[in-house]
Structure formats: C-alpha cells, structure tokens
Amino acid sequence: MSGPSAPEVKMTDRKSIAEISSSLPPGIERVFFTEEQVDARIAEVAGEIGRKYDGRELKLIGVLKGSVFFLTALARKLTMPVKIDFLGISSFSAPAAGGAPGLVRISKDLDEPIQDEDVLLVEDIVDTGFTTRYLLHTLAGRGPRSLGICTLLDRNVRRIVQVPVDFRCFEIPDVFVVGCGLDYKQLYRNLGCVALMNPGKLEP
Ligand code: IMP
Ligand code: MG
Numbered sequence: 001m002s003g004p005s006a007p008e009v010k011m012t013d014r015k016s017i018a019e020i021s022s023s024l025p026p027g028i029e030r031v032f033f034t035e036e037q038v039d040a041r042i043a044e045v046a047g048e049i050g051r052k053y054d055g056r057e058l059k060l061i062g063v064l065k066g067s068v069f070f071l072t073a074l075a076r077k078l079t080m081p082v083k084i085d086f087l088g089i090s091s092f093s094a095p096a097a098g099g100a101p102g103l104v105r106i107s108k109d110l111d112e113p114i115q116d117e118d119v120l121l122v123e124d125i126v127d128t129g130f131t132t133r134y135l136l137h138t139l140a141g142r143g144p145r146s147l148g149i150c151t152l153l154d155r156n157v158r159r160i161v162q163v164p165v166d167f168r169c170f171e172i173p174d175v176f177v178v179g180c181g182l183d184y185k186q187l188y189r190n191l192g193c194v195a196l197m198n199p200g201k202l203e204p
Contacts, residue, residue, distance in 0.1 A: 017031050028197060029196040030195065031195050033193060035192035038152075042070070046077030049120070054080070058080055058082050058119075059083045059084070059085065061084075061087060062087070063121070064088040065181070067123055070180060083112075085111055087109065087110055088106065088108030104130060113142065114142050114144045120166075121147065124180070126155070126159075128158055129161040132151075132165075149164060149167070150168070151165055151168050151169070153168075153194065154172070155174065172194075176196070176197045177196055178191060178195055180192070180193070182194070184199065
C-alpha cells in the first residue's frame with residue numbers, strides 16, 4: 001500500500017513546474033507536486049481505502065490544522081459512509097519540555113467517542129513520528145474496532161519513532177514543504193500544490 005515517491009512531472013501537465021513556480025509567493029522555492037498531481041494521487045489512495053474498508057462505515061479523524069485540506073479532499077473521493085471528527089494538538093519544543101523531545105498533548109479533543117468504530121487517523125505529514133505515535137496510543141485506548149493511519153506526505157528519512165503508516169500519498173526527502181494544509185508560520189496552507197519553502201528568501 002505504500003505510495004510512490006515524487007512522480008516525474010511531465011511537460012504535458014497543464015502548466016509546467018517552471019510556470020507555476022514563477023507565480024509563487026515569496027519564500028516558496030519551487031513546486032514539488034502540482035495541484036493536479038496531488039488530486040490524482042488522493043483519488044488513487046481513496047481507491048485503496050475503499051477496497052480495504054469495503055462495505056463498512058469509516059470515521060476519519062483529522063489533526064488540526066494541517067490535515068484539514070487533505071481530509072476534506074480525501075473524504076470527497078470516498079464512496080463508503082464517512083464520519084469526520086477533529087483533534088487539536090500542541091507540540092512542545094525541546095527547551096519548553098525540559099529537554100525531552102517530541103512531547104505532544106491534546107488541546108482540542110474529539111467531539112464523539114470512537115468505540116467499536118473503524119477509525120483512520122488522517123495526517124498532513126508524518127515526520128519524526130512523535131505526533132502520530134502519541135495520537136495512535138491515545139486513540140487506541142478508546143476502543144476503536146480498527147485504527148489506521150493515512151498521510152498526505154511521509155518523510156521517512158527523518159523518522160525517529162516507528163509508526164505503521166497504512167496509506168501514504170507521497171514520500172518526500174528531507175526538505176521543508178508548504179501547501180495542501182502545511183504551513184510556514186501559519187501561512188501557505190491554502191496552496192493547492194506542495195511546494196518547497198526557503199525561509200531565507202523572505203529575508204530582506
Ligand atoms: P512529527 O511529530 O515530527 O512527525 O511532526 C509532525 C508535524 O510537524 C506535522 O503534523 C506538521 O504540523 C509539522 N511539520 C513537519 N514537517 C513539516 C513541513 O515540512 N512543513 C510544515 N509542517 C511540517
Ligand atoms: Mg504546523
């Protein structure tokens with residue numbers, strides 16, 4: 001079920017990467033995946049999810065705010081009955097956490113229980129894995145019938161703790177990206193593409 005890494009961008013794409021990149025806001029270096037590529041891949045992954053949960057009802061749980069754009073796009077492509085709910089989390093940086101890495105806590109809980117439901121945790125990106133592991137552990141304790149992970153982006157090269165990713169749209173290298181829900185200082189979540197961010201380009 002693992003997804004492909006960066007697909008080759010064909011020049012037949014409606015707009016070339018160079019064209020799109022030249023119209024991007026400051027600080028955005030270049031496009032990684034075009035909006036068309038993202039949409040097509042989400043449709044493929046929705047097909048995989050549909051086959052796995054065939055004939056069942058699925059609850060999608062999104063992590064605010066990054067996964068909102070991906071979750072809604074994915075949900076629109078699913079054909080089984082789908083419920084959605086959201087979790088808010090705060091991550092503590094190492095100094096604030098007294099040196100311990102990867103501390104996460106829930107700042108907004110789910111609205112409904114998940115007992116005996118088929119649950120799919122929907123993430124924008126699995127990076128070190130700390131956030132996902134914490135959420136998996138928390139949700140598993142609430143007695144779902146099953147619990148899976150679906151992520152738009154997987155940056156496996158930076159993984160510190162292992163988590164079982166069931167569905168991924170794209171594997172990415174060790175670069176910071178924005179768009180499709182991912183932010184830089186809360187900006188750029190609304191970009192339809194996934195783009196490489198270079199904060200250095202923002203400096204005067
Ligand atoms: P993890 O706990 O290290 O796996 O971090 C996951 C969270 O870090 C994600 O849900 C994002 O909010 C954030 N994050 C990690 N990499 C990026 C990135 O490249 N762009 C934007 N946010 C990121
Ligand atoms: Mg973020």
